[in-house]
Amino acid sequence: MQHDALAIVPELMLIATALVLLLIDPMLPPEGRRGLSWLGIFSCITAAISVWLSRDEQFTTFNHGIALDKFAVFFMILLLGVAGLAMLLSEKHLNLRRRLLGDYYALILLATVGMMVMASAIDLATFFVGLELMALSSYLLAGFFRYDEPSVEAALKYFLTGSFASAFLLLGMTLLYGLTGSTNFKEIGDAINGGGVAGGVLVVAIVLLIGGFAFKVAAAPFHSWAPDVYQGAPTPAAAFLTVGPKIAAFAAIIKFFSIILAGEHTTWVPLLIIISLATMLVGATLALLQRNLKRMLAYSSIAHVGYLLLAVIAGGQKTGSFGYSAILFYLAAYAVMNMGAFGVLVYMANSAKGFRDTLDDVTGIGRRYPWAAGIMTVFMLSLAGIPPTAGFLAKFYLFAAVVDSGYAWLAVIGVLFSVVSAYYYLRVIVYMYMRESEAVLEPTGEGSWDLNLGLGLAVAGVILIGILPSQILGAAQDAMVKLLGF
Amino acid sequence: MEAVLWPLLVYFAAALALVSAILTLSYLLGQRHRDAETGKPYESGIVSTGSARVRFDVKFYQNAMFFVIFDLEAVFIFAWALAVRQAGWTGYAEIVIFIGVLGSALAYLWRQGQLDWGPRRRRRLAMDIPKENDRLRG
Numbered sequence: 001m002q003h004d005a006l007a008i009v010p011e012l013m014l015i016a017t018a019l020v021l022l023l024i025d026p027m028l029p030p031e032g033r034r035g036l037s038w039l040g041i042f043s044c045i046t047a048a049i050s051v052w053l054s055r056d057e058q059f060t061t062f063n064h065g066i067a068l069d070k071f072a073v074f075f076m077i078l079l080l081g082v083a084g085l086a087m088l089l090s091e092k093h094l095n096l097r098r099r100l101l102g103d104y105y106a107l108i109l110l111a112t113v114g115m116m117v118m119a120s121a122i123d124l125a126t127f128f129v130g131l132e133l134m135a136l137s138s139y140l141l142a143g144f145f146r147y148d149e150p151s152v153e154a155a156l157k158y159f160l161t162g163s164f165a166s167a168f169l170l171l172g173m174t175l176l177y178g179l180t181g182s183t184n185f186k187e188i189g190d191a192i193n194g195g196g197v198a199g200g201v202l203v204v205a206i207v208l209l210i211g212g213f214a215f216k217v218a219a220a221p222f223h224s225w226a227p228d229v230y231q232g233a234p235t236p237a238a239a240f241l242t243v244g245p246k247i248a249a250f251a252a253i254i255k256f257f258s259i260i261l262a263g264e265h266t267t268w269v270p271l272l273i274i275i276s277l278a279t280m281l282v283g284a285t286l287a288l289l290q291r292n293l294k295r296m297l298a299y300s301s302i303a304h305v306g307y308l309l310l311a312v313i314a315g316g317q318k319t320g321s322f323g324y325s326a327i328l329f330y331l332a333a334y335a336v337m338n339m340g341a342f343g344v345l346v347y348m349a350n351s352a353k354g355f356r357d358t359l360d361d362v363t364g365i366g367r368r369y370p371w372a373a374g375i376m377t378v379f380m381l382s383l384a385g386i387p388p389t390a391g392f393l394a395k396f397y398l399f400a401a402v403v404d405s406g407y408a409w410l411a412v413i414g415v416l417f418s419v420v421s422a423y424y425y426l427r428v429i430v431y432m433y434m435r436e437s438e439a440v441l442e443p444t445g446e447g448s449w450d451l452n453l454g455l456g457l458a459v460a461g462v463i464l465i466g467i468l469p470s471q472i473l474g475a476a477q478d479a480m481v482k483l484l485g486f
Numbered sequence: 487m488e489a490v491l492w493p494l495l496v497y498f499a500a501a502l503a504l505v506s507a508i509l510t511l512s513y514l515l516g517q518r519h520r521d522a523e524t525g526k527p528y529e530s531g532i533v534s535t536g537s538a539r540v541r542f543d544v545k546f547y548q549n550a551m552f553f554v555i556f557d558l559e560a561v562f563i564f565a566w567a568l569a570v571r572q573a574g575w576t577g578y579a580e581i582v583i584f585i586g587v588l589g590s591a592l593a594y595l596w597r598q599g600q601l602d603w604g605p606r607r608r609r610r611l612a613m614d615i616p617k618e619n620d621r622l623r624g
Contacts, residue, residue, distance in 0.1 A: 023590050023597075
């Protein structure tokens with residue numbers, strides 16, 4: 001029993017901090033709330049340290065509901081970093097919109113706890129509780145500017161589609177339980193591999209699970225909510241929502257497909273091929289048409305999900321390939337570069353009056369905001385996959401894994417879409433540096449060193465992962481070896 | 487053991503036949519009225535007033551929701567109370583944490599002014615004003 005509680009100390013810390021944030025927030029005067037983000041960031045750092053200290057542990061607890069292993073540790077530290085970065089990006093933006101409330105940070109922390117549970121769960125029920133905790137907190141974050149109509153609309157759309165996705169997942173999981181009589185990932189996997197499971201129903205369960213996950217990660221044809229939600233949500237919240245839930249969902253996808261459904265890959269690989277091709281097509285082509293940068297980044301994140309699904313195919317097709325570990329590495333790179341790109345939009349929204357996230361608004365900012373434009377350039381190059389940034393290596397490992405698994409033609413198509421996507425990333429750089437705008441946005445003079453620190457960390461992450469990938473790549477491979485070995 | 491189900495079916499058929507017989511007979515033999523008063527709801531002989539389409543304050547909904555939430559959480563405390571000795575000090579520590587979380591939720595609601603029944607006080611959301619919308623459209 002004591003052992004159980006020790007295993008979730010990081011989660012307990014975050015929950016306790018969230019409660020404290022909710023309780024002390026109403027007692028503080030408005031100017032006193034500026035330190036609240038640091039309470040949240042501090043709890044993330046402490047939790048990450050305590051996760052790090054248990055990195056060599058390998059055990060299951062809570063009646064085989066949670067497995068603490070290298071896989072969980074990798075995802076937990078990544079998620080805690082994402083949460084901390086999101087809080088760094090948020091403070092000034094919320095303050096300027098007069099929505100600086102402890103609730104916001106509490107929601108980020110609770111969503112992070114849900115994601116951490118998703119990454120460490122090895123039981124369907126535990127997994128679903130984590131999923132719902134993450135999802136409910138995310139809906140509220142999307143609608144945090146509750147007097148701003150797009151934000152409320154985003155929250156409603158996110159809530160409705162997200163509930164559908166949860167229902168699909170739940171039904172799929174129910175069928176798995178009905179077929180095998182167990183909620184434990186390993187036991188279900190053994191039962192399915194052992195045969196004697198009704199094939200037709202299993203296919204229905206797989207289709208439902210894939211549909212649910214496709215909704216959650218915004219893969220075509222279930223992607224249509226993503227652009228509206230990411231555009232309407234407060235920009236720092238959108239930075240968190242484009243990254244955090246996707247990381248957690250991919251952790252779950254890896255676990256479902258590598259532990260439960262590994263023996264059934266002939267069923268789900270063709271389905272995923274169709275979905276990933278459609279996703280890359282939708283993401284890469286529709287992003288070309290967007291003039292709103294948040295919307296463009298939303299479609300770009302859809303395209304990135306398409307690449308990630310290719311790696312799931314690679315991991316499932318060839319046992320022992322590095323498809324899954326390529327996903328882990330890609331997620332780490334994607335987290336820093338995507339949050340950084342949103343962070344620059346937050347910076348511009350804070351410092352320029354009437355900034356509306358469109359291409360016209362960033363026209364010519366290369367001269368007036370050299371730092372912001374320079375940092376944006378790094379993120380755009382990384383998202384496009386140009387060396388020496390993190391995005392290049394991430395794509396390199398990912399496509400190498402796809403080729404290695406025998407799907408060279410898929411990798412070729414992926415690279416072609418990646419070339420198409422370079423157009424809309426580089427277009428931002430062209431607008432920033434090579435065009436002049438007639439209408440100059442008036443500066444507000446509102447700076448924030450939290451935000452600057454967050455952007456600096458993101459740039460450092462993009463470049464460090466791009467130059468010295470071996471640490472993270474090694475951790476990713478280690479994580480997968482341990483996950484599939486036990 | 488093979489359960490004998492046919493009496494149940496007969497009973498079900500008999501109930502269905504009785505109800506449809508009563509309804510059919512009253513439809514065929516009964517009187518018909520088509521007055522102004524016919525469609526009005528019967529409320530113990532009291533004449534109804536006003537429109538039914540009244541907008542209720544959202545507070546009714548909120549209070550009902552708070553009640554349901556806290557009422558439901560009490561179920562867990564009852565379950566613990568039944569097994570208090572078996573659960574021991576570990577169980578005690580866990581229920582203290584559980585009640586602590588509930589208490590902080592209650593305190594949060596209280597400080598937010600959600601428990602006030604009078605005109606809304608909005609202490610904490612003083613900075614959170616609808617004008618923000620105009621400013622954002624700026």
